[in-house]
Amino acid sequence: MGMVEKIRILLVKRGNISEAELARRLGMSTTNLYNRMKRDNFTDKDLQKIANVLGCTFEGTFKLTDTGEEI
Structure with a gap:
């Protein structure tokens, strides 16, 4: 999974934030x-x-601080 795909997943998980808003x-x-x-x-x-x-934090992967889920 590429970084762009991970960013897009995060945008959805954070309330459907648009790329323009990001x-x-x-x-x-x-x-x-x-x-x-x-x-x-x-x-x-x-x-x-x-x-x-x-x-969230970034360590080569994204980790949601409230759930601990890694993307």
Whole structure:
């Protein structure tokens, strides 16, 4: 499972957050986020920021802090 697929699963689990809303929370343009998702091109720093805004931790996988589920 690629990182983009994991991010999309997290967006659904966190209340059907749109990619545009995720971009807003990350402080980046929607176009920039869409391009990164299209190429599945994220740095570890990017993934840490995504984890922070979605209320989970990132350790190569995402782990929901409230349920402990790993994605």
